Amino acid sequence: MSEAQPPILPRIRDSFARQTMMQTLGATLIAGADGICVIRAPVLPGLRQQQGAGHAGLTFSLGDTAAGYAALNVMPEGVEVMTAEIKINLLSPAVGDMLEARGEVLRAGRRLIVVRAEIWALTGERRKSIALMQGTMIPVDLA
Amino acid sequence: MSEAQPPILPRIRDSFARQTMMQTLGATLIAGADGICVIRAPVLPGLRQQQGAGHAGLTFSLGDTAAGYAALNVMPEGVEVMTAEIKINLLSPAVGDMLEARGEVLRAGRRLIVVRAEIWALTGERRKSIALMQGTMIPVDLA
Amino acid sequence: MSEAQPPILPRIRDSFARQTMMQTLGATLIAGADGICVIRAPVLPGLRQQQGAGHAGLTFSLGDTAAGYAALNVMPEGVEVMTAEIKINLLSPAVGDMLEARGEVLRAGRRLIVVRAEIWALTGERRKSIALMQGTMIPVDLA
Amino acid sequence: MSEAQPPILPRIRDSFARQTMMQTLGATLIAGADGICVIRAPVLPGLRQQQGAGHAGLTFSLGDTAAGYAALNVMPEGVEVMTAEIKINLLSPAVGDMLEARGEVLRAGRRLIVVRAEIWALTGERRKSIALMQGTMIPVDLA
Numbered sequence: 209m210s211e212a213q214p215p216i217l218p219r220i221r222d223s224f225a226r227q228t229m230m231q232t233l234g235a236t237l238i239a240g241a242d243g244i245c246v247i248r249a250p251v252l253p254g255l256r257q258q259q260g261a262g263h264a265g266l267t268f269s270l271g272d273t274a275a276g277y278a279a280l281n282v283m284p285e286g287v288e289v290m291t292a293e294i295k296i297n298l299l300s301p302a303v304g305d306m307l308e309a310r311g312e313v314l315r316a317g318r319r320l321i322v323v324r325a326e327i328w329a330l331t332g333e334r335r336k337s338i339a340l341m342q343g344t345m346i347p348v349d350l351a
Numbered sequence: 352m353s354e355a356q357p358p359i360l361p362r363i364r365d366s367f368a369r370q371t372m373m374q375t376l377g378a379t380l381i382a383g384a385d386g387i388c389v390i391r392a393p394v395l396p397g398l399r400q401q402q403g404a405g406h407a408g409l410t411f412s413l414g415d416t417a418a419g420y421a422a423l424n425v426m427p428e429g430v431e432v433m434t435a436e437i438k439i440n441l442l443s444p445a446v447g448d449m450l451e452a453r454g455e456v457l458r459a460g461r462r463l464i465v466v467r468a469e470i471w472a473l474t475g476e477r478r479k480s481i482a483l484m485q486g487t488m489i490p491v492d493l494a
Numbered sequence: 495m496s497e498a499q500p501p502i503l504p505r506i507r508d509s510f511a512r513q514t515m516m517q518t519l520g521a522t523l524i525a526g527a528d529g530i531c532v533i534r535a536p537v538l539p540g541l542r543q544q545q546g547a548g549h550a551g552l553t554f555s556l557g558d559t560a561a562g563y564a565a566l567n568v569m570p571e572g573v574e575v576m577t578a579e580i581k582i583n584l585l586s587p588a589v590g591d592m593l594e595a596r597g598e599v600l601r602a603g604r605r606l607i608v609v610r611a612e613i614w615a616l617t618g619e620r621r622k623s624i625a626l627m628q629g630t631m632i633p634v635d636l637a
Numbered sequence: 638m639s640e641a642q643p644p645i646l647p648r649i650r651d652s653f654a655r656q657t658m659m660q661t662l663g664a665t666l667i668a669g670a671d672g673i674c675v676i677r678a679p680v681l682p683g684l685r686q687q688q689g690a691g692h693a694g695l696t697f698s699l700g701d702t703a704a705g706y707a708a709l710n711v712m713p714e715g716v717e718v719m720t721a722e723i724k725i726n727l728l729s730p731a732v733g734d735m736l737e738a739r740g741e742v743l744r745a746g747r748r749l750i751v752v753r754a755e756i757w758a759l760t761g762e763r764r765k766s767i768a769l770m771q772g773t774m775i776p777v778d779l780a
Contacts (some may be wrong), residue, residue, distance in 0.1 A: 229406035232375070232397040254375040263372035264434050265412025272407050291407050292606055293630055295438035295581060295724045297751050297771060299744045314769060315728045319605065319632065320578055322726050322769065340743060340751065342726060342771045344579055344630065346605065435749055436773055438581045438724060440608050440628060442601045457626060458585045462748065462775065463721055465583050465626065483600060483608065485583060485628045487722055487773065489748065515692035518661070518683040540661040549658035550701050550720050555694025577693050581724035 213239035220277050243313040245277035248306055262302030271325035271341045274311030279321040279345035282313050287347045294343025304329030321345040356382035363420050386456040388420035391449055405445030414468035414484045417454030422464040422488035425456050430490045437486025447472030464488040499525035506563050529599040531563035548588030557611035557627045560597030565607040565631040568599050573633045580629025590615030607631040642668035649706050672742040674706035691731030700754035700770045703740030708750040708774040711742050716776045723772025733758030750774040
């Protein structure tokens with residue numbers, strides 16, 4: 209992608225690396241700072257629905273994770289976040305060379321962080337929006 | 352589970368078998384008829400979030416699939432369903448011997464099928480509700 | 495309705511009486527205890543959408559309020575609740591002699607209360623489900 | 638507001654005028670064309686929750702209506718739209734001189750129109766986002 213991405217905070221990188229699901233999905237962390245997180249993953253053969261497109265669960269997993277790390281990067285050190293609830297509207301089948309999920313923070317409160325994510329299918333130079341998510345993350349103090 | 356489950360319709364079984372995602376998740380189809388679908392899967396080591404619980408994407412994938420097949424089994428032959436939108440409220444971490452997702456049809460219209468799913472973590476004899484989903488499936492005529 | 499309803503807690507009754515919106519909607523509190531709240535209202539002429547059915551905002555207002563008071567009645571004294579988020583699936587037009595909303599608590603956590611509501615249109619002896627809601631209330635300590 | 642608003646299509650204006658709910662809420666149609674709709678309303682004394690802020694049902698009604706007319710203005714003549722489902726995240730209490738809801742179309746399909754709405758409280762020159770909505774409208778052919 210030609211546009212500049214924000215960098216990746218070390219604690220986002222570390223937490224992402226501990227998510228075995230991201231490895232199973234073949235996902236790569238592209239950006240994670242300033243209330244934004246971008247993740248990319250191919251539509252691996254083992255992650256399909258019955259007609260060969262990517263499973264809704266793949267699209268959801270990427271969007272939810274991007275939204276969660278968008279939230280995490282506005283939290284103080286030592287605080288984790290969890291998804292309280294999230295909704296996905298699926299716009300088009302997950303078919304393409306690669307999926308890209310971009311999460312962003314819409315409102316960071318003390319108790320609730322409202323987030324949004326969009327997921328695109330990338331095919332050559334083409335970029336098609338396939339899903340929109342809106343949800344709530346909650347901070348979890350691990351100390 | 353000691354309570355009787357509905358049987359599994361052949362086209363549910365066939366469609367489920369074509370979802371490679373279900374194999375990657377280690378999921379088993381337990382019931383699929385009469386507007387109900389039940390799926391079970393372990394929390395495999397490769398499907399975890401950063402703290403070792405099952406990833407929200409795992410819980411979502413099982414619930415969405417159970418809700419989809421609940422909808423499919425009230426559709427005429429030759430019609431598939433797709434998720435238009437679905438929302439998940441996560442109640443507890445996905446930790447246990449096994450996860451069980453149960454999807455059901457709440458309203459089957461001509462154009463929209465409103466569905467619900469609940470997901471439990473099963474640990475020994477204990478059964479803990481970990482997530483609730485509510486969404487919309489749409490029929491897709493493949494003919 | 496012939497089935498017994500739970501009673502109404504005094505603080506539910508008091509809070510409901512302070513909601514001027516409920517008076518504008520012509521709403522009556524039918525039950526409010528034990529994690530359940532039931533509200534009824536007619537489809538007043540001033541609350542319609544463009545085709546003469548009750549506005550989605552009417553259905554939502556009744557369901558959200560029923561869900562909120564269901565949550566309130568499991569909270570300790572001195573704590574209020576607010577809606578953090580809620581989703582509605584509309585099943586049928588709001589047409590009938592009366593609407594009835596029933597809210598219930600699905601999970602009461604320390605920080606989040608997950609709720610559900612169903613809304614019916616009552617016409618003579620007939621009872622038709624017109625909407626389903628699922629959402630999150632948060633406790634607000636007023637002290 | 639100093640920024641230019643899109644004009645108002647005649648059929649949006651006509652349909653809005655038939656919604657008695659909009660009159661009860663004191664709502665005014667500000668813009669309705671090009672996949673966008675903007676509505677404003679004061680927080681009337683009869684539309685409050687128990688603590689004196691605008692009721693969530695007021696915020697919802699404005700956002701849902703703005704989203705619906707955003708969808709309507711991309712539909713062919715003779716087609717109406719209905720809300721199939723919509724979700725609201727409430728960010729702040731509805732307190733201010735005026736509320737403004739802006740609906741927009743995110744994806745207009747043949748069978749489903751995915752929409753978003755944002756609602757702000759306007760106080761003097763200040764503009765505070767109080768709610769975000771994401772949902773699905775369906776076309777209804779009245780012919």
